[in-house]
Amino acid sequence: MQLANAAAVTGVGDTDYTRDAGGRSVLSLQLEAALKAISDAGIQPRDIDGIVMPSPSSPVVAEELVTNLGIPDLRFSTGTPLGGAGPVAALQCAAAAIAAGICSHVLLTLGRTGRTGQRIGARIQQMPQFRLVGEFEAPSGALAPAQYYAPMARRHMEMFGTTSRQLAEIAVTTRQHAILNGNARMTTPLSIEDHQASRMIADPLRLYDCSLESDGAAAVVVSAADRARDLRRPRVLLAGMAEGHPDSPSAITQRGDMTRLGLAKAAPRAFAMAGVTPADIDVAEIYDCFTYIVLCQIEDLGFCGKGEGGAFVEGGALGLQGRLPVNTHGGLLSQAHIAGMNHVVELVRQLRGEAGRAQVPDAEVGLVTGYGDLGDGTLAIMTRG
Amino acid sequence: MPGKPMPDPSPETRPYWDGLAEGRLMLQRCAECGRIRHYPQPMCPSCHSMAADWVEASGEATVHSWTVAHHPFHAAFRAELPYVLVTADLPEGVRLLAQLRDATAEALRPGRKLRIGFEANEAGLTLPVLRLAGA
Ligand SMILES: [Zn+2]
Numbered sequence: 001m002q003l004a005n006a007a008a009v010t011g012v013g014d015t016d017y018t019r020d021a022g023g024r025s026v027l028s029l030q031l032e033a034a035l036k037a038i039s040d041a042g043i044q045p046r047d048i049d050g051i052v053m054p055s056p057s058s059p060v061v062a063e064e065l066v067t068n069l070g071i072p073d074l075r076f077s078t079g080t081p082l083g084g085a086g087p088v089a090a091l092q093c094a095a096a097a098i099a100a101g102i103c104s105h106v107l108l109t110l111g112r113t114g115r116t117g118q119r120i121g122a123r124i125q126q127m128p129q130f131r132l133v134g135e136f137e138a139p140s141g142a143l144a145p146a147q148y149y150a151p152m153a154r155r156h157m158e159m160f161g162t163t164s165r166q167l168a169e170i171a172v173t174t175r176q177h178a179i180l181n182g183n184a185r186m187t188t189p190l191s192i193e194d195h196q197a198s199r200m201i202a203d204p205l206r207l208y209d210c211s212l213e214s215d216g217a218a219a220v221v222v223s224a225a226d227r228a229r230d231l232r233r234p235r236v237l238l239a240g241m242a243e244g245h246p247d248s249p250s251a252i253t254q255r256g257d258m259t260r261l262g263l264a265k266a267a268p269r270a271f272a273m274a275g276v277t278p279a280d281i282d283v284a285e286i287y288d289c290f291t292y293i294v295l296c297q298i299e300d301l302g303f304c305g306k307g308e309g310g311a312f313v314e315g316g317a318l319g320l321q322g323r324l325p326v327n328t329h330g331g332l333l334s335q336a337h338i339a340g341m342n343h344v345v346e347l348v349r350q351l352r353g354e355a356g357r358a359q360v361p362d363a364e365v366g367l368v369t370g371y372g373d374l375g376d377g378t379l380a381i382m383t384r385g
Numbered sequence: 386m387p388g389k390p391m392p393d394p395s396p397e398t399r400p401y402w403d404g405l406a407e408g409r410l411m412l413q414r415c416a417e418c419g420r421i422r423h424y425p426q427p428m429c430p431s432c433h434s435m436a437a438d439w440v441e442a443s444g445e446a447t448v449h450s451w452t453v454a455h456h457p458f459h460a461a462f463r464a465e466l467p468y469v470l471v472t473a474d475l476p477e478g479v480r481l482l483a484q485l486r487d488a489t490a491e492a493l494r495p496g497r498k499l500r501i502g503f504e505a506n507e508a509g510l511t512l513p514v515l516r517l518a519g520a
Contacts, residue, residue: 139506155472258450
């Protein structure tokens, strides 16, 4: 059994991304995205025989998808509880189930009503993976992801001279891509000066270093590679996948090197599986809950050395004409925070040549990352094929 | 207004909180191999012994990193904004996260020497705090 190229993404779908979905339930948003993805794949809901739920905190369970979509024979159902690393972990999980012969068409959906529901920062204390920070750090006033991650960014700045203006480059380029996308929450241009003038949230992270709580849903269908050849759309193969967990996964405070994420362990495995190197990547959708997390992942992926990410992102390097086009849909920073499922959707569109005004010409090899739960990292390398 | 988050100690973590209440930072130590670990947990990751005792930290610390909280993520901390959260290296080989007292973030550099202190909050919970050493 081999995982590389055993499965392909055959369908993608998403809802409008908004600040407030007008009271629609997360289930209804996920069903809309799921139906679009199934239709995009050119199959029927009854053909779905596997479901991987990428987010354990989602109020939607697989049984509700089965009931609404009328799925007659679900053979595989599981979840990937890795926070924002969940969607890409779910790709690997789906591909593994397919490679093992358990199922043929696996549905992944993720939706949220981040603003209309509970705020992410308020929810986090109740999650078991945050038990240690909840007991030992929250009483002192460390209460939200921005406050957990800011010391990582500060350490990077102190060790390597990384600057807030370099983080701004990431926010500015991502905003440019969102404006081209047509389905993004943020549609007005952003300058480095705008970023520098934005209020401080958790130093060194400013408002425009932070992603957007959003309403919406996205879905993908993963199919057996041999079945995918006959479907509607160009086939996008899952060529290499891996997940990695950081040292001290439950407490960044206790992590020996807090500038190294789980992705640093995953990246060599995924590149080796796909048989490509960072130099082969035409487009990268990199999980961007905060600008600094993008910079750190660029290093951990091997696009540059540790500490060189600040210089790497300067001068529009992450733009469509730059050396590494990143987050061509606008990311969590400027499209919507759909926990990175929107990154998976965008990579597939890029590799099919369906990315509209933000299309990277002749994109053939791309990657998508996930990041969550204080440092878990996931990576999928996809190829047009 | 909801109050500040309070710990819900387990049998493994209670000695830490009891120590703070007495103005002492207690660290868990493996009774088999002597490795000090923080935050408290049932098993030593080196030798897998579940036997542990507790030792008092020296009180010394150095700056590893920090953040300054500006946004009110929790209403009970709003009046304290901005406050500095320091991640400090302890000579015992573990780290401590605590608020900085009597200084601003401008004084901080990695390796800057600190002293551990103690302070009860309005709910009566004693927490560690950090001050510049020699200040
Ligand atoms: Zn031991």
